[in-house]
Amino acid sequence: MTTMIYLVIFQVAVFAILVMGMKQLLLRDTQKAATKLRDAEADLGRKEETIRKRIEDNEAEFRRKSAEAQETLTRTKETMEKEISRSRDTLLEDARKERDRILDEAVRNKEKLRQELIREAQVQTLENTAKVCEMVFSVEVGRTLDHTFLDELLLALDEMDASSITVSAPFIEVVSSHPLEAAHQQRLKDIVSRKFATRLEIKETVSPELIAGIKIKLGSLEIDGSLRNRFNEAIEQLKSEHL
Numbered sequence: 001m002t003t004m005i006y007l008v009i010f011q012v013a014v015f016a017i018l019v020m021g022m023k024q025l026l027l028r029d030t031q032k033a034a035t036k037l038r039d040a041e042a043d044l045g046r047k048e049e050t051i052r053k054r055i056e057d058n059e060a061e062f063r064r065k066s067a068e069a070q071e072t073l074t075r076t077k078e079t080m081e082k083e084i085s086r087s088r089d090t091l092l093e094d095a096r097k098e099r100d101r102i103l104d105e106a107v108r109n110k111e112k113l114r115q116e117l118i119r120e121a122q123v124q125t126l127e128n129t130a131k132v133c134e135m136v137f138s139v140e141v142g143r144t145l146d147h148t149f150l151d152e153l154l155l156a157l158d159e160m161d162a163s164s165i166t167v168s169a170p171f172i173e174v175v176s177s178h179p180l181e182a183a184h185q186q187r188l189k190d191i192v193s194r195k196f197a198t199r200l201e202i203k204e205t206v207s208p209e210l211i212a213g214i215k216i217k218l219g220s221l222e223i224d225g226s227l228r229n230r231f232n233e234a235i236e237q238l239k240s241e242h243l
Helices: 002-136 139-159 182-196 227-241
Strands: 172-176 202-206 214-218 221-224
Touching: 139 182, 139 214, 139 221, 172 182, 182 202, 182 214
Parallel strands: 172 202
Antiparallel strands: 172 214, 214 221
């Protein structure tokens, strides 16, 4: 009986020890599992925080680049608008300058044309005057006028300083409005002989277009003492006065 009691007590004790051992083992495994679970949760939390931080950084970078792109777009737009405005102003200014140039040129051309018409009218008037003289002068008046111009030219030739002039010519070339009379021919020969120390004959050509007077050519020396030349000089003077 006593042995049975001891055996039961022993079995109970062993069972209790086994239960306590198993409990300790289970508790230790549970603690390890809990620790691993906490570590896993902590690691997961860290990863989530890393991912969240990366997402926030990416969003911030996206916002920054979007803002930069918008600012660049705004600056580009403003620059283009300024360039367009400057180009428009430049084109308008060029157009105004071209308009002013065309207007100024038109005014100058108008004035130039007016002056040319005035000169042409004056020239035509003088030409007509010369023709009228040819038409209305009687033979006697024409001869008298011719003698007046002829005497005037011979006087000028006689009074001319010929010290620096060298004459090299085979004859005296004369273009006259009326045939030279013998007295005038002799007078011309005498003046040339005295002024240029050379005795030359006269080669005469009659040209009524001179109206009155003569033209003399003695080598390189040329003298035009005709009424036609006086008209031409008057025309040139009027031209110069209206330039």
